[in-house]
Amino acid sequence: xxxxxxxSHIQLRGLIVSNIVGVGVLSLPNSLANSVGNNGWLVLIxxxxxxxxxxxxxxxxxxxxPGKDFFxxxxxxxxxxxxxxxxxxxxxxxxFVVIITRNxxxxxxxxxxxxTPVGVIIIVFILASTYLSSHEIDAIGRLGYFLYPxxxxxxxxxxxxxxxxxxxxxxxxxxxxxLKSIAKGIGTSIFSFLGVEIALFAIPYVEDRxxxxxxxxxxxxTVTLIYIALYVMTIAHFSIDQIKAIVYPILxxxxxxxxxxxxxENLDGVIMALWVLVVFATMVPNYFAGAKxxxxxxxxxxxxxxxxxLVPVIFIGSILPENFIxxxxxxxxxxxxxYILGFFSLLVIPLSILISGYLRKKVE
Amino acid sequence: MKRLILVLAILTSLVLTGCWxxxxxxxxxxxxxxxFDKVRDSEERYNIxxxxxxxFALGKNxxxxxxxxxxxxxxxNLFEAMHHLTTRISYPIDLKHLKVVIFTEDVISNEDMMxxxxxxxxxxxxxxxxxxxxxxxxxxxxxxxxxxxxxxxxIIGGAIYNLLLNQQHSTFFTPxxxxxxxxDIDVGGSAIIPLGYFMNNEIYIxxxxxxxxxxxxxxLTPKENGAMAFLSNRVKAEGIDLYxxxxxxxxxxxxxxxxxRLISQxxxxxxxxxxxxxxxxxxxxxxxxxEIRTNEDNKEMEKAAAKVVEEELQQAVDxxxxxxxADLLFIGSHxxxxxxxxxxxxxxxxxxxxxxxDIDVDVEVKIRRRGLTK
Numbered sequence: 001x002x003x004x005x006x007x008s009h010i011q012l013r014g015l016i017v018s019n020i021v022g023v024g025v026l027s028l029p030n031s032l033a034n035s036v037g038n039n040g041w042l043v044l045i046x047x048x049x050x051x052x053x054x055x056x057x058x059x060x061x062x063x064x065x066p067g068k069d070f071f072x073x074x075x076x077x078x079x080x081x082x083x084x085x086x087x088x089x090x091x092x093x094x095x096f097v098v099i100i101t102r103n104x105x106x107x108x109x110x111x112x113x114x115x116t117p118v119g120v121i122i123i124v125f126i127l128a129s130t131y132l133s134s135h136e137i138d139a140i141g142r143l144g145y146f147l148y149p150x151x152x153x154x155x156x157x158x159x160x161x162x163x164x165x166x167x168x169x170x171x172x173x174x175x176x177x178x179l180k181s182i183a184k185g186i187g188t189s190i191f192s193f194l195g196v197e198i199a200l201f202a203i204p205y206v207e208d209r210x211x212x213x214x215x216x217x218x219x220x221x222t223v224t225l226i227y228i229a230l231y232v233m234t235i236a237h238f239s240i241d242q243i244k245a246i247v248y249p250i251l252x253x254x255x256x257x258x259x260x261x262x263x264x265e266n267l268d269g270v271i272m273a274l275w276v277l278v279v280f281a282t283m284v285p286n287y288f289a290g291a292k293x294x295x296x297x298x299x300x301x302x303x304x305x306x307x308x309x310l311v312p313v314i315f316i317g318s319i320l321p322e323n324f325i326x327x328x329x330x331x332x333x334x335x336x337x338x339y340i341l342g343f344f345s346l347l348v349i350p351l352s353i354l355i356s357g358y359l360r361k362k363v364e
Numbered sequence: 365m366k367r368l369i370l371v372l373a374i375l376t377s378l379v380l381t382g383c384w385x386x387x388x389x390x391x392x393x394x395x396x397x398x399x400f401d402k403v404r405d406s407e408e409r410y411n412i413x414x415x416x417x418x419x420f421a422l423g424k425n426x427x428x429x430x431x432x433x434x435x436x437x438x439x440x441n442l443f444e445a446m447h448h449l450t451t452r453i454s455y456p457i458d459l460k461h462l463k464v465v466i467f468t469e470d471v472i473s474n475e476d477m478m479x480x481x482x483x484x485x486x487x488x489x490x491x492x493x494x495x496x497x498x499x500x501x502x503x504x505x506x507x508x509x510x511x512x513x514x515x516x517x518x519i520i521g522g523a524i525y526n527l528l529l530n531q532q533h534s535t536f537f538t539p540x541x542x543x544x545x546x547x548d549i550d551v552g553g554s555a556i557i558p559l560g561y562f563m564n565n566e567i568y569i570x571x572x573x574x575x576x577x578x579x580x581x582x583x584l585t586p587k588e589n590g591a592m593a594f595l596s597n598r599v600k601a602e603g604i605d606l607y608x609x610x611x612x613x614x615x616x617x618x619x620x621x622x623x624x625r626l627i628s629q630x631x632x633x634x635x636x637x638x639x640x641x642x643x644x645x646x647x648x649x650x651x652x653x654x655e656i657r658t659n660e661d662n663k664e665m666e667k668a669a670a671k672v673v674e675e676e677l678q679q680a681v682d683x684x685x686x687x688x689x690a691d692l693l694f695i696g697s698h699x700x701x702x703x704x705x706x707x708x709x710x711x712x713x714x715x716x717x718x719x720x721x722d723i724d725v726d727v728e729v730k731i732r733r734r735g736l737t738k
Binding site for chain 1: 489492493494541543546547550551700701702704
């Protein structure tokens with residue numbers, strides 16, 4: 001663990017927020033409406049609370065082994081399972097990066113660059129991320145810090161233009177959804193919080209280790225609030241059936257609104273431009289994490305070469321799915337494997353590290 | 365080597381301008397209205413009419429005379445028509461600034477066609493989702509061509525669009541966009557599209573076509589449309605004319621608020637629609653002995669006005685409920701939102717229950733100001 005790279009609290013917070021809010025944000029109201037109708041805000045609160053718990057697990061791990069980074073701790077505690085676990089986490093990150101890239105490529109093509117081939121958009125995006133990903137966590141922390149206000153602005157902009165015409169009675173009836181669909185909804189919304197695991201890479205480098213938990217909790221609460229705000233705004237503008245049918249409710253919301261006085265119409269261009277930055281902020285940490293794992297597994301000093309080596313893998317991976325439906329539906333698709341891997345690398349592996357760490361400490 | 369890098373850098377900057385595939389604004393056609401006619405004896409199902417402004421006829425030194433073009437093409441959908449038209453008009457069509465979609469009676473009477481058109485616009489990446497809708501009884505091609513002859517001609521934005529924007533807040537029709545239509549039908553099962561026609565060199569837009577589950581069920585008169593607009597809080601201002609103590613009285617309503625309330629749910633469901641209107645006196649045939657002096661006079665006047673409005677609204681509500689069987693006042697959705705338990709029980713049979721429920725309109729008029737004379 002190198003001692004010279006340090007990140008501050010605000011950077012950690014920015015990193016968590018910018019890493020969680022990503023591609024899914026445009027389609028979040030759709031997936032929530034499909035499972036819980038108009039009570040998605042409740043589900044989001046529950047999911048947010050769950051993730052505060054997950055973050056506490058991460059914090060505990062590093063409290064147990066102060067001064068060590070994730071890989072050292074994992075090696076010590078997991079023993080024989082160290083390499084398989086690394087493989088799972090690596091695949092998770094790789095798949096994440098692939099999904100982000102493809103998503104970005106598709107949306108850029110249909111909304112902004114109609115005549116540019118998807119391949120070109122994708123390769124340019126990958127190369128741009130490569131540069132930043134080959135740096136250490138402190139540079140990426142600064143990216144988070146830099147994009148944190150932009151993400152808040154993105155949300156603020158959508159809220160500001162949609163407030164005047166919002167009809168909040170759409171949120172009624174409250175709490176009439178049965179428990180089964182709420183459980184299903186929690187399942188859905190958990191996956192919109194994928195990205196917290198970047199904390200595993202960042203916490204050991206935070207300057208003041210004592211108050212990590214506070215920054216993390218604030219970060220997760222911010223994300224929850226952003227999600228709730230966007231969800232409520234779409235519900236207040238469309239009927240539930242409409243949201244269930246629209247793939248990107250946020251984009252349609254922006255499209256249906258005009259700024260007061262008609263001086264600007266079709267604001268989706270602005271939103272898309274901000275969204276690309278949001279996606280970039282998700283891409284880079286995940287890309288970095290994937291390469292970092294490879295470099296630790298092969299015991300190299302630097303992860304730079306792995307970042308470069310991953311370029312063709314990501315490129316091919318992201319143009320492989322034949323269409324968008326294969327990529328995004330939740331049954332038997334790329335997304336589903338990603339969710340399963342995510343469940344392991346987000347919760348199961350950190351939890352087993354913690355438990356085994358405790359047991360080992362007890363034995364000693 | 366240094367020179368090579370320099371040359372490469374300069375060459376790269378050429379690519380970075382991003383101008384190599386740009387399209388000039390005047391090299392694209394931005395139609396502002398598109399009309400759908402049903403074709404009977406042809407393979408293609410629609411006769412699609414686009415009208416678009418001629419950019420060369422605008423500005424200080426126009427090079428062309430005709431300000432608006434109208435082109436017609438037979439096709440199976442909006443997008444096919446665009447492709448067909450490329451053989452006839454010089455520039456590609458872009459639907460991003462589409463303002464009005466016009467249907468004929470034939471098209472809205474056919475559920476599949478209606479759903480197809482709505483889906484086409486909503487699904488497309490580029491098409492504007494805020495297009496205003498209009499229904500006409502005869503052909504849309506005629507209407508769009510006649511629009512050119514209309515005396516009140518607006519080049520940019522189009523005559524029909526400017527009328528539909530309804531800047532006078534008329535109650536004779538209620539503008540609706542494609543997005544609103546889908547929302548209204550999802551929430552209440554039905555929606556009203558304004559009705560337009562061409563007569564005496566003028567375009568008229570008044571009344572509305574009632575669409576239930578994407579199918580025409582009937583028409584509303586301008587008065588009925590006003591009633592629905594008031595009761596669903598879509599307009600705030602209108603004039604009321606009545607006779608009071610033998611002389612004519614005209615009131616201007618400037619503020620109105622409608623509330624739906626469930627009165628009883630045992631046996632037959634009873635709904636009360638409370639409408640509170642506020643306004644001032646516009647004009648009053650002032651004779652001796654009929655001046656407005658006391659508060660009692662005012663109260664009496666308010667009551668008389670309320671009675672007139674109430675009767676009118678009740679008639680409209682009854683017709684919509686019993687004859688058209690369309691839930692234009694979103695009573696079902698009100699029950700869903702505020703009386704969810706009751707709604708759960710009747711949701712499935714709502715279509716048969718709705719025409720049978722009791723809907724009672726209750727109007728309260730408040731005259732706040734009497735003007736400068738007594």
